[in-house]
Amino acid sequence: MIQVERQDSLHLKVSRVLQEETSHRLDLFLFVPGELGLTGQVIPEEDFYHGSIHVKRTYFSDRYRLPLVLSRLAERGKLDAEHYRLSLSLYAYQYVVAMESAIQPLIDDVRRARKNEKVEKAEREREEEQGREDDSTASEQGDQPQKAPENEQLAELEKRLAEHVDLAVSILSRLRRQEPSDESLHRYFATIDNYLSWFTEQRLLALLAGLPRGARFRPIRARLVDICRAEDAYRREREYNSARVTRDPTRMSNKMRLLRRLIEHPVTLKQKNQELGNAEQKAVKALATAVVMIFVSLGLLEIRTVLADLTALFVLAMAGIYALREVFKDDLRNTLWRLLRRGRPKWRRQYLDPTRDQVVGRQLEWFDYKRFSRLDDEIKRVRKRSVAQREEVVVHYRSSSRMSPTRFLSGYDHTRESLTLDLSPIARLMDKSSRRVYRLGEGDQVVREEVEKRHLLNLVIRETQGSAPATLERWKIVMSRSRIVDVERVHGEGPGHEEAPDPS
Numbered sequence: 001m002i003q004v005e006r007q008d009s010l011h012l013k014v015s016r017v018l019q020e021e022t023s024h025r026l027d028l029f030l031f032v033p034g035e036l037g038l039t040g041q042v043i044p045e046e047d048f049y050h051g052s053i054h055v056k057r058t059y060f061s062d063r064y065r066l067p068l069v070l071s072r073l074a075e076r077g078k079l080d081a082e083h084y085r086l087s088l089s090l091y092a093y094q095y096v097v098a099m100e101s102a103i104q105p106l107i108d109d110v111r112r113a114r115k116n117e118k119v120e121k122a123e124r125e126r127e128e129e130q131g132r133e134d135d136s137t138a139s140e141q142g143d144q145p146q147k148a149p150e151n152e153q154l155a156e157l158e159k160r161l162a163e164h165v166d167l168a169v170s171i172l173s174r175l176r177r178q179e180p181s182d183e184s185l186h187r188y189f190a191t192i193d194n195y196l197s198w199f200t201e202q203r204l205l206a207l208l209a210g211l212p213r214g215a216r217f218r219p220i221r222a223r224l225v226d227i228c229r230a231e232d233a234y235r236r237e238r239e240y241n242s243a244r245v246t247r248d249p250t251r252m253s254n255k256m257r258l259l260r261r262l263i264e265h266p267v268t269l270k271q272k273n274q275e276l277g278n279a280e281q282k283a284v285k286a287l288a289t290a291v292v293m294i295f296v297s298l299g300l301l302e303i304r305t306v307l308a309d310l311t312a313l314f315v316l317a318m319a320g321i322y323a324l325r326e327v328f329k330d331d332l333r334n335t336l337w338r339l340l341r342r343g344r345p346k347w348r349r350q351y352l353d354p355t356r357d358q359v360v361g362r363q364l365e366w367f368d369y370k371r372f373s374r375l376d377d378e379i380k381r382v383r384k385r386s387v388a389q390r391e392e393v394v395v396h397y398r399s400s401s402r403m404s405p406t407r408f409l410s411g412y413d414h415t416r417e418s419l420t421l422d423l424s425p426i427a428r429l430m431d432k433s434s435r436r437v438y439r440l441g442e443g444d445q446v447v448r449e450e451v452e453k454r455h456l457l458n459l460v461i462r463e464t465q466g467s468a469p470a471t472l473e474r475w476k477i478v479m480s481r482s483r484i485v486d487v488e489r490v491h492g493e494g495p496g497h498e499e500a501p502d503p504s
Helices: 045-052 066-075 081-130 133-176 183-210 215-238 243-247 249-267 278-306 312-341 377-383
Strands: 003-006 011-018 023-032 053-060 270-275 347-352 359-370 393-403 414-422 434-440 446-452 455-465 471-479 484-493
Touching (some): 003 081, 003 484, 011 455, 023 377, 023 414, 045 053, 045 359, 045 414, 053 081, 053 249, 081 249, 133 215, 278 312, 377 455
Antiparallel strands (some): 023 393, 023 455, 270 347, 347 359, 434 446, 455 471, 471 484
């Protein structure tokens, strides 16, 4: 299953779990509006690839209790400290990833519920000020059937909140029940425990900040407050952080960012990147130079035959021939290079186990700008482009990897790939200006509002794992010059998707 989410203001993260199959292929097609003027001259392909595409792979397992089992074995002396550290890092990392993916939709839902609550409250106050008691009563009676589904949604949201909070508390409790007594193991346990306590508190506080103020959510609000205070007291009791760090949010945030990197280091596969075609590029350069020099030499011999004496005309003719050589040599070399490398991978990436430095997989990568007419019919069908988008520029990234599950860490025959797409180069092409929109308010009053200019980008993803049918998804990305406003999946087909009409 592919997940596309906003990582921060201008970064998009594409995540997927790679199954046991040994071959994987991923195609990303980013459709950029033509009005932004994105071309290879504005942002060269290699600059876009190196500056905006970042790939990371980590070990992953669907047996979530496996790290704790290995931790118990290490505590009993049946595994060494390195295996304990690796197992605990895997447990913590998978908890963090699951927490991030589960809490963010809840935060969006509670903020939406709080916004609806504010709108309803403003409407009631406005009706009371205008003295429309009878109209208000009739309106409330007419809205009763419409509010029933809304109440069901709020009840479902309460249930989801309670389930996620219970799950987070139980996972932390399960981890703390396996606290090791050995000093060398306990030091790493304290690092993991410190970060997970702070991370859980931060996620729950973000959830708490968006909760509606009504009586319906009062019990869950009180419980979230109790959990956050308990985690803060727990860290203070354990003396995980000094008083200076605790008082300064910046120092605390930087320390936790460092702890996050320490957790991810043992489970993140090392990478070695290599640019392909260096030897071929030198050969093409030599061939182009040789071909041009043949014609230059023939031209010089012809000039010597016609103009036997060394005259000014002879010197000018030689200068002209050498000038043509410099012009056509570069053009010939670039043309030969494009023909030779067309459709071939440009980079190779090797993945190595972080503890054994053993190669566990290889990946080939492509990147180029494409025209819509050169896309295959499958991508054209999913895009469903209309006449208004004929000027779109298609940014295409492809990766083809082959992994070796037999070389993975025992129990972890899956990997999780996170591809971060930095859209800041595209955002810099957008206009800074804003526009004014007018509307009628109460009575005859005209209300003027400032709105920012936004653009719609489409991301089409095609994933193939082994011999299974391809998975195709289309995502809409609404962004302005300063941030990604919204990310929404509007089409999906293939394994894990039910055929549904595209709402767009």
